[in-house]
Amino acid sequence: MRKFTKRDAKEFNRWRAFFQWFVVNFIYGFYYKVMYRLEVQGRENIPKNKKFICAANHLSAADPFLTIFATRKPTAYMAKEDLFHSNFLMTLFLDWLGAFAVNRDKLDVSTIKTALSVKNSNWVLGLFPQGTRVLNGKIEDVSRGFAALAKTTKTDILPIAIIGADKKTKIPFTGKVILKIGESIPVCDDIDLMVEQWCESIAKMTGLEYVKATV
Numbered sequence: 001m002r003k004f005t006k007r008d009a010k011e012f013n014r015w016r017a018f019f020q021w022f023v024v025n026f027i028y029g030f031y032y033k034v035m036y037r038l039e040v041q042g043r044e045n046i047p048k049n050k051k052f053i054c055a056a057n058h059l060s061a062a063d064p065f066l067t068i069f070a071t072r073k074p075t076a077y078m079a080k081e082d083l084f085h086s087n088f089l090m091t092l093f094l095d096w097l098g099a100f101a102v103n104r105d106k107l108d109v110s111t112i113k114t115a116l117s118v119k120n121s122n123w124v125l126g127l128f129p130q131g132t133r134v135l136n137g138k139i140e141d142v143s144r145g146f147a148a149l150a151k152t153t154k155t156d157i158l159p160i161a162i163i164g165a166d167k168k169t170k171i172p173f174t175g176k177v178i179l180k181i182g183e184s185i186p187v188c189d190d191i192d193l194m195v196e197q198w199c200e201s202i203a204k205m206t207g208l209e210y211v212k213a214t215v
Contacts, residue, residue: 004084004094004101006110007076012121016098017074023097028065034172036164039071042181044093046158051119052184053150057202058128059135063100067126067160070179075126076118078102098123114185115153125155129198139199140211147194150187157185159198161205162210180205 003142016106046052051180054075056067064077082102084091100114118125129146130139152159159182169175196212203210 003116004091005081005099005103005108006124007114007117008101009117009120012074012076012098012118012123015174016096017123019096020068020074020098024065024068028062029069032062032069032177036175036177038066039068039172039176039178040181041073041178043070045181045183046071046073046165047156047184050156052156052158053122053126053146053153054126054160054162055129055146055157055198056126056162057139057206057208058130058133058135059162059164059166061168063128063162063165064126065125066162066165066177066179070160070181071124071158074123076100076114076123078128112149112152115149119153119155123155125149129195133166138209138211139203142199142212144191144196145194147191147198150194151189151191152189156187157194157198158182159201163206185195213215 031036052109054071056063068075076098077093079094079099079101081103084094084101102111115125125145129142131143146157161180161182163180164175167175183204185197185201188194199210202208
């Protein structure tokens with residue numbers, strides 16, 4: 001069985017881009033506009049003619065689709081390996097969305113190779129530095145892996161703040177989800193600095209508490 005940990009640039013093609021665009025705009029986008037009055041702010045901060053890594057805080061399973069809707073860019077998202085082994089339809093869905101499997105415990109060679117493949121395509125890379133959904137109102141225990149990946153691929157980081165996606169409603173137009181796109185964080189050799197800049201940017205846009213790691 002294929003593990004989907006490594007994907008070639010040719011797999012990030014126009015057919016998967018079209019499938020992703022359709023799912024994002026006509027399913028998730030429509031639903032969130034009707035139910036949650038979806039609002040996107042800061043699209044002017046999206047880099048023009050330059051590759052970047054989308055890095056957002058994580059509140060719900062819909063977050064990848066919401067960030068793609070916000071940036072309007074075909075995006076290859078990292079997904080935990082277990083999702084690719086849940087069932088055939090889920091595997092097929094993730095495959096056609098252009099997602100790829102990762103080991104959350106370490107940044108391995110296949111992840112780096114896939115990130116480079118994404119950079120060599122018309123897609124951008126998407127990930128969640130927190131690793132999993134965090135609903136305690138704090139930004140803490142952020143993995144350094146995303147910054148290390150940015151350094152390795154020489155790619156800037158685009159911080160995206162997701163607000164309200166954890167609040168559920170069953171009545172149309174009563175919820176509110178906002179996505180704020182911040183200014184790009186330039187890639188540099190200092191991984192810790194990029195992590196801190198991302199945390200500070202997300203904290204500023206969301207109002208969440210940034211809890212700095214203690215040595």
